[in-house]
Amino acid sequence: MPYTYEYPRAAVTVDCVVFGYDAAALQVLLIQRGLAPFAGAWALPGGFVHVDETLDDAARRELREETGVTDLYLEQLYTFGALDRDPRERVVSVAYYALVDPAHFALAAATDATRAAWFAVDAVPPLAFDHAHILAVALARLRGKVRYQPLGFELLPEKFTLTGLQRLYETILGTPLDKRNFRKKILAMELLRELDEVEQDVPHRAARLYQFDESKYRALTERGFNFEL
Amino acid sequence: MPYTYEYPRAAVTVDCVVFGYDAAALQVLLIQRGLAPFAGAWALPGGFVHVDETLDDAARRELREETGVTDLYLEQLYTFGALDRDPRERVVSVAYYALVDPAHFALAAATDATRAAWFAVDAVPPLAFDHAHILAVALARLRGKVRYQPLGFELLPEKFTLTGLQRLYETILGTPLDKRNFRKKILAMELLRELDEVEQDVPHRAARLYQFDESKYRALTERGFNFEL
DNA sequence: GCATTATAGTGTTGCTATTACACTATGTCA
DNA sequence: TGACATAGTGTAATAGCAACACTATAATGC
Secondary structure, three states: OOEEEOOOOOEEEEEEEEEEEEOOEEEEEEEEEOOOOOOOOEEOOEEEOOOOOOHHHHHHHHHHHHHOOOOOEEEEEEEEOOOOOOOOOOEEEEEEEEEOOHHHOOOOOOOOOEEEEEEEHHHOOOEOOOHHHHHHHHHHHHHHHOOOOOOHHHHOOOEEOHHHHHHHHHHHHOOOOOHHHHHHHHHHOOOEEEEEEEOOOOOOOOOEEEEEOHHHHHHHHHOOOOOOO | OOEEEOOOOOEEEEEEEEEEEEOOEEEEEEEEEOOOOOOOOEEOOEEEOOOOOOHHHHHHHHHHHHHOOOOOEEEEEEEEOOOOOOOOOOEEEEEEEEEOOHHHOOOOOOOOOEEEEEEEHHHOOOEOOOHHHHHHHHHHHHHHHOOOOOOHHHHOOOEEOHHHHHHHHHHHHOOOOOHHHHHHHHHHOOOEEEEEEEOOOOOOOOOEEEEEOHHHHHHHHHOOOOOOO
16 A cells, blocks of 8 residues: 655665674674675665654664564664665665674574674675665774773673673774773772672683673762773 | 655654854754744754755755854764654654854844744753754763864854853853863864964953864874864 | 953962783693 | 693882962053
8 A cells, every 4th residue: 555745755774783792803793685786795784664663663673583683782873864875765774883792692594585694893795785884983983982881891791701801892992901900990990790700611710700780880870970991 | 746655654854953152151043933833833943854965965955944054063963763753744853963153144034934043052942843852962962072072163253262262161061161271281282273363342451362273183183183171 | 640350371289090011820731 | 740821910100180379461440
């Protein structure tokens, strides 16, 4: 049942840049398109916004449908509205970026229409549409924001070692950090709960495990505290 | 000539939060709506995005048409997609925020359809749609961003005094700043060109005028320099 | 023209935060 | 039990930040 409008309209899509951290590299979740345009090419998960769902809902729905990822930190990134981003028609895309621990869930099985896989952010294949550009913007945002918001924890398992956390920050920021200074700073913030557990199955002295304490963070934030580096 | 689509679609609008600085207060530019919905109410300037213009172009066009403002710093803010933001139909709004020196241009004359005026940001009338929310988000962004990007200069005349610049920052940030420390810091950045001119028509010793040096800023930025406070 | 007023302009010091840096401790494995 | 791999820990020098008050200059009014 077709709908009629007085003027031609732009369609609205959402596209999601899902970051994960694994194997000591920052990864991004891509899907392989089954349909034209760009059939066979890799692309960011995403799709058209339904008329009865919010943008956030659309982003979560597309992620669930196309990749199986459900539980994640999700934040709007930017809205891309170049005239020729989609060869079919005028499409405005509201881009989101998301952070997730890849070990925490299984990717959706491949279907006829789509297949999902992780790629290291510095080794992504050519992407459909303007998705390479969107990815670049998302990376810049992540690198900028991770310095003054405790986002890094979203990419790690619930329990992690201080060295693991440091490696993550080194990977995202692209610079080595001093071990003693890093630990001093992080611990001084009192955002971490020290657990009575150590990592398992390592061929050397095991490191103590820590947990991010969301409630402490919220309490501190209300008192004007600012996370930094 | 109506257009037909398979599914109902969201319409796309742009809305602009235009900040100005005058009379020692931060101001926002509003228009009074002539048409339903919200006829007579004040609202952010904005309107529907044409199918053959980018989002940025649409924002600039609406500003020109509705307010007469043409030359300004304009940046995308956030995209609002709640289901009921517009009582007529589903409308997704890409919001922009803009900075301008109000003294630099004249507001567009009132027409049957619209009338533009400045309001102090802490004394705006009730706004149409979700525009009060959009304004709040824009203010938060401005307050956050002004600390690490030299945005303040966009709100001032080309030539300004150091005290004027300090007052602006105090107004936006809502905190008093130390005069000597402020001057030291700003001058140490070497972003300002010191002019051989002083302010005119003041009933006391006249202050020296300075000018923001955009090219110096770009040069420094490329070398990893970061504006702060 | 002199006193008043209003703002411009200017340095130093103590404190805090940041950086740079190297060794001992502990567990695993062969 | 020795070799190994990583955990875990403190200090000193430096740089950046915050706090603070007086003199200089132009205009105005008497």
